[in-house]
Amino acid sequence: MAYIDFISSVHKSTKRDYLKRVNEFSKAEAAEKAKKWGYDYWDGDRQVCYGGYHYDGRWKKVADEMVEHYQLKSGDRVLDVGCGKGFLLYEFTQSQPGLEVVGLDISDYAIKNAKPEIKPYLQKGHAKELPFEDNSFDLVVSVTTLHNLYCMEFFSALKEIQRVSKNSYVCVESYRNEQEKVNLLYWQVTCEMFCTPEEWEWWFDMAGYKGDHSLIFFE
Template sequence: MGRLRSFFTPLHQRTSRDYLARMTDDKVGCMRVAKRYDADYWDGDRRFGYGGYRYDGRWAPVARAMIEAYGLTAASRVLDVGCGKAHLLHELRALLPGLTVCGLDVSAHALAGAPASVRADLRPHRAQDPLPFDDGQFDLALSLGCLHNLRLFELEAALAGIERVGRRKFVMVESYRDEQELFNLQCWALTCQAFFDTAEWVWLFERFGYTGDYEFIYFT
């Protein structure tokens, strides 16, 4: 299997979270709204998701780190499974003009709100459905903050697709290392289906034949 990375963790740690307030604020109702992945989730009230997913340049350091780690050039091809509003793809292309990118996401609202620089390269698609690409078609196939929203059998299918189409692979998922982080994750997560600690994730990656890199984010 690949390496444990830390591309996204510094960005994740910049946000403060009131875990108990979310848990006691009609959590079940908010989960039902969030799992529609529509305007409420992306740009509605914070209790339903992001609370306004507007771009402020924060993905640029992530893009630079990935370019360096994976040796990407303007001739490379990058796939983002669960791309959301595709801000990472936007930054990758800004740094590497001419880069071929493709973004997939279940949310029509997110895709419509993506930067104009990459909007034509995005398409609606569920991560767990077969990917319509050739084996090894992409130099890097990645998925950030998406796969933990799948059920176990869907997760296996999604990882198999990423493994098949990417020469290099990277996924980032939510996880926990102790009881406090598990509690915080359970309080905060609105869409998560896969609550696994780090050892369980690594076991699943190996069990499902995933050989790429990975990162865990924690709710401390």
């Protein structure tokens, strides 16, 4: 298992006002709305979650780097667990034409409002039980999704990703100090697992996860 950071540049490109997030809107109400995974989560008020999650090309660099690192070629299969509106998967198809892409997400709204070119390849499902055969994907990715699961679901999801993948990459949110912990708590609306890097490593080991991973921090 290797630590490879594909995501920090995207994460750090967003400006965040942590105090505004908790002072100007009820955190409990925001979380209740967000966890329905519908309009409010994706395209509603910024105080709830994304405030409008639209295609802007930010995932192109990530897809290019993953295609190069994992040496993906035409005919290879890529699965995105927690694919949302499918923007990263779309960039995979542009970076390496001929890739077979599949997206899985719990949100009906995200799939319905996915990028049109990629929508036919998306399906509803939960990370804890992937409806795919063993070793059926050349690469499985899950970006800023699995920390939204309860620990027993996270454990199952890691084992499932390991089961269906030849290569895999997981990115979750974390904190290294009290300031980053506070920032994460202020900003998040859907997290169920709050772990330090050492704790995440423990979970990866416990689940027998052998793929790659990275962490993002709210500095």
